[in-house]
Amino acid sequence: MTFVPHGRHLIAGDWVSNAETFPNAPVSGEPMLFSVGTVAHVDAACAAAEVAFAEYSAKSREERALFLEAIAEEIEARAAAVTEIGTLESGLPQGRLEGERGRTTGQLRLFASHIRDGAFLDRRTDVALPERQPAPRPEIRLMQLPVGPVAVFGASNFPLAFSTAGGDTAAALAAGCPVVVKGHSAHPGTGEIIAEAVKAAVEKTGMPKGVFSLIQGGNRQVGEALVKHPAIKAVGFTGSLAGGRALFNLCAQRPNPIPFFGELGSVNPMFLMPAALEARGEALAKGWAGSLTMGAGQFCTNPGIAVVIDSPAGRAFHDQAREAVAPIAAQVMLTDGIASAYRQGKERIAAASGVQTLVSTVSENRQALPNLFAVSGDDWLANHALGEEVFGPLGLIVTVRDFAQMLEVANALEGQLTCTLHVDAGDKAEAAQLLPVLAHKAGRILANGFPTGVEVSEAMVHGGPYPASTNFGATSVGTMSIRRFLRPVSFQNIPVELLPEDLR
Template sequence: MTFTPHGKHLIAGEWLAGEGTFRSAPAHGTPHEFSAGTVDLVNRACEAAEDAFAAYAATSREDRARFLEAIADQIEARAEAITTIGTAETGLPEARLQGERGRTTGQLRLFADHIRKGDYLDRRVDVALPDRQPLPRPNLRLMQRPIGPVAVFGASNFPLAFSTAGGDTASALAAGCPVVVKGHPAHPGTGEIVAEAIHAAIRDTGMPAGVFGFIHGDSHAVGAALVQHPLIKAVGFTGSLRGGRALFDLCAARPEPIPFFGELGSINPGFVLPQALAARGARIAEGWAGSLTMGAGQFCTNPGLVVMPKGVLADAFAKTAGDMLAKVAPQVMLTDGIAEAYRAGATRAAGIATPIFEGVSEGRNALPSVYKTTADEFLRDHSLAEEVFGPLGLIVTVSSEDQMLDVAEAMEGQLTATLHLDDGDMELARRLMPVLEQKAGRILANGWPTGVEVADAMVHGGPYPASTNFGATSVGTMAIRRFLRPVSYQNIPEALLPEDLRGF
């Protein structure tokens, strides 16, 4: 099928236009005009979500599972058109968009299976003990219930898997919560066609029209209005530390503060331990270069920093990595603004650390750069620990095992941390593990963090500033917990209990 964006907003089952417009800025192809979101449109979408909440929260798990599967089917029915507009808007290659589409539909189907099982409800029962002394115990039943309408912000770097029908939307809908999405202006057409798929699934399954809303927006005012709307009960966000923190502060300052589940980025440190460096330093360097440049480094799990013992082996590691990066062709970045920020980050690093290889990036194209510094300098200058979104790497050399521990302890919260180790490194690894458990949501051994498996045991989150809620994940089935709250029912007649708690 072919697709030409109409540029409208989806509110209560209708496609509506606003007063102003903005123009997309695709990596290639024809720009399109899109209706700009407004505070009034946000208000109407939130009211529609609230109107749909009671009916949607009361749907059966089976009905919601079929709805999620219908969304996946409708996305697949638009597969070619999604790839076409997605590659044009973002500059990402077709294979990446196709893989991400499969990840997106896979998440929807995973949550369908998850809610069918019912374990996420965490049902608990304490039977009444009327004869207990000195006081009787009432009948108590507990179950997780949906919290209400959820706001979701599309991510710049994942136009499908972390955007309109991504993990935040899938988990909120699975929980029984209506969703209002603010589409990302970097790929508005991609967001719109996926919103059309969800709209079609709503009609096919008879869900309330307001269960999903989609608003285009290229201004901060739209996002601010959404998180501050009194009918919104939680927010899912993937993006920059600066933007996420601003929205987090707005959520906290509301008359009724609400949880803000923000994934804000990470430098994802890797620790190359001595025996591993000696045995296979060149292979590790090659793997790092490949992971560092995957998708032009535009992954929140991009391994931007590696720590290793100083000496000739570290020098050889740096040379191998630099040689590998010198062979990488320019890659198109997601937006002009992201490309500009990447160049600024590289310039900042070059003023502090020693260049190993520096690619000259121009316009929206990016070439990788890698730098080297000492642990002493790294510990002195906090800016070296700041994320640079793009294919930039930093090698930090340490003079002792204790100094490697010092570097690990100085890290802020991370999405991931990696140990490259051999059998002879186990003692040092045991010393590092308690530190890394406090710093990261996911710890890897002898691998690379790019590529986040969508599975029950996955955690994609971590201590601040990697995310704003260290107990949550935005990937995997545990993501549904963000949009549920426990309700205890005391001596409530069976007929008044939620369907899933009757007879339990």
């Protein structure tokens, strides 16, 4: 191997370990051992982050931008090794890891450009009106300030873009907040090499050592200790509903509750309108099959449900989707646990009342084959479990009686990351009725596309009402994600020379 992990934690610039270890689970070859994180590691990392906050938050926007760019450069300097260890641990293909690395470095550079601009500070000034009657108005200036150290939990399905130096870490660092990362045990080697890149960037740009730490492995107590530590002022999380909800509850139960920004996934329903389905049903089926099975269906924006109106074109879509999905080969899933949960999810859907099997496969070990089912609108509305996410390449066609029942299905949805409309000119009157409902349910609405693939940009929202995320007013992707780790502060009649530099 080009890169051989040493298996230690990075805490405030030092690589540390203890006697207890855990193995990773590579797709091939022998497992590698990594030090198990402890509550003592959490305490040390959080204490260092708290000390670093005073210095780091006072750094200029230009200094923080150069730090973000240095992280991107250091990751790129390790490009081949990052891809090698990432594919070995996750089973993701080389092209996917290279694309994800580009997304990771791209968002670091985008955030650097964004904070240089300064608009994210939302600076406002009310000039003093000393002669105003019946009472004078003081001078009031407002700007956004960093909240403090942030805890970030690495994601299983994105070992780069949503993990060690991924979106949450980049957003917090851009805001001026030190970060303590709880690495995901599915890809500790990948986390380690990215932490090496961050450490090199810290040293290159002269940042305080406590600005970044990585703690590997550890039991549930380690994660709980991290979110409960008094130095931590916010948490970023991408993962399961159960795990996210448990951490969310811990944040709310602290003596000083803190915000928990959890992205928890969704079924991302598509609504195929009649004219669109009539005109291009086969193409829609092929596009859905590709999106549904991309990356073994292990995207939080995986479109797991397609809603069609009962008609000749709607019934034909069953066959078109079956023909598109059936030939797709097995793919490696991220972990044995995810593969097992996918098999259980498939059995749960297959056993539900009224569900018709269109494509049924047997997936073994870490391999995943696609599955496809169909159900009536009546049966879907009667069974809440049919609207719950199955993480993997599984699709469900919901056939409704008419447009009125399609609206009923839309209104019955829980919060989603995305909802998609497939429309032609003849569908626009109905789509106009459906769109406000979907906008109430999701953070991103698409037309005539597929939701897998989230653009990192100024206007992107990757979030939505619960249970898609725990904070409907936030996004975990795009430049607006930086705002999660800022808070507004007003300065009233403060002498100019005492104000923060950016507010003078």
